[in-house]
Amino acid sequence: MKLCRRFLVCGLIFGFSGMLCSMGGLFVQPAFGASEESAKSLSGKTIRVIVGYSAGGGFDTLSRVIARHLPKHLPGNPNIIVSNMTGAGGAVALNYVYSRGTPDGLTWVASDGALVLSKILGLPGPDFDVEKFPWLGVGQTDSQACMVMTRTGITTAEQFLRSPNPIRLASTVPGDSPHIRPLIAAEAVGAKFKIIQGYPGTADMRLALQSGDADAACWGWESMRVTAADMVERKEAIPILQIALERHPDLPKVPNILDFPMTNDAKTMVRLVSAPGVIAKLFAASPGTPQPVLNVLRKGFADTLKDDELLADAKKSKMNISYISAEQVTKIITEMNSTSPELKQKVAKAARPG
Secondary structure (H helix, E strand, O other), X not given: OHHHHHHOHHHHHHOOOOOOOOOXXXXXOOOOOOOOOHHXXXXXXXXXXXXXXXXXXXXXXXXXXXXXXXXXXXOOOOEEEEEEOOOHHHHHHHHXXXXXXXXXXXXXXXXXXXXXXXXXXXOOOXXXXXXXXXXXXXXXXXOEEEEEEHHHOOOOXXXXXXXXXXXXXXXXXXXXXXXXXXXXXXXXHOOOEEEEOOOOOHHHHHHHHHHOOOOEEEEEHHHHHHHOHHHHHOOOEEEXXXXXXXXXXXXXXXXXXXXXXXXXXXXXXXXXXXXXXXXXXXXXXXXXXXXXXXXXXXXXXXHHHOOHHHHHHXXXXXXXXXXXXXXXXXXXXXXXXXXXXXXXXXXXHHHOOO
C-alpha cells in the first residue's frame, strides 16, 4: 500500500483519478485464435519476452524473474523465453513488436514507460501509437535516483547540483528516463551536467562509472538497489539525489530535486517527466492480439505479479514489485497525452538532441 499512496501524488498533479491501488531471433508461430475457447490454452506454445535493454540490467533482471513464474498463471503452461533487443534506449524493441510482432499474443515487449512520454513529446526514436499498443501492465514502478562515484569527492546533493565543473553523467538516448529526467532536473535548478548519451542500458552505464568514463548516472532506484548494490557496499558510489514525485521510503535522507528552489514552470516540467515512473517497467503484446487472448494474457500477468512465490523470489533479490494494471496504464497515458501543447513543447525542446 505504500507504493499506492506514494504515487497517488500523480493524481493530484495530472488528474490521474483512480490511477493506482486497485532479440534477436524471433520466429512466427500459428496464432492460437480469437475465440474465448481457443484462448484458454497455450499448451505447446512459446511466448517470447523481448527486453529493450542489455542483459544484467534492472529491466532484464525483473523480466527474467517474471518469466520464471508466468507459465503457471497462463492456461496450458506455455514456454517463456526472454531475449534482449537493445537500441535507442529501448525504442528499437518497442518499435519492432509494434510494427512486426505477430498478432497472436506470443510476442511481448518489456520497455521503459518514459518512451511513451518521448512519443507524446515527438522525440526521435519511438515509432508507435501510444493509444493502440495493447498494454499488459507494469511490473515495477520507478523512483529515480542519481548515483555519483565517491572518487569525485562529492558527498551532498548541493555539491552535486552546484558543482562548478560539469558532472559527466552516463545516459541512454534522448527521451529515455536516464536522459530526460536528469536533463530537465538540471535545467530546473541550473546544474551543470555533461550528459553522455548512447549507452544501451543501465548495465553499460554502471560499467562506464566503474571505468572512469562517467562520474554519475540516474536510473530507477528499484533497479539500482539491486544491480549496483556491490558498488554502494564497497563505497565506490553513493545515491546522491532523487528525481521523482516524492522521496522513496528507502532513501529518506537523500534529497529530492523538488526540494530545491525552482520556478512553477520548472516544477511542472520535472513532475511531467517524473510521471512515467509510475509505468516504468512496462509490458505489452503485439498490436492486433485478439481481445479474448489479450484478456487471458492480462489476467495471467496480473496473477503472476501477485504470486507469493514470485514476491518471495523478488524479496530475496532485494527487488520491489509494484503491479499496475493495463487499464490503469491506459488512464495514465491518456492523461499525459492531454498535457498542454505549450508544456509539451518546452519539455521536448529541452530534451531534443542537438
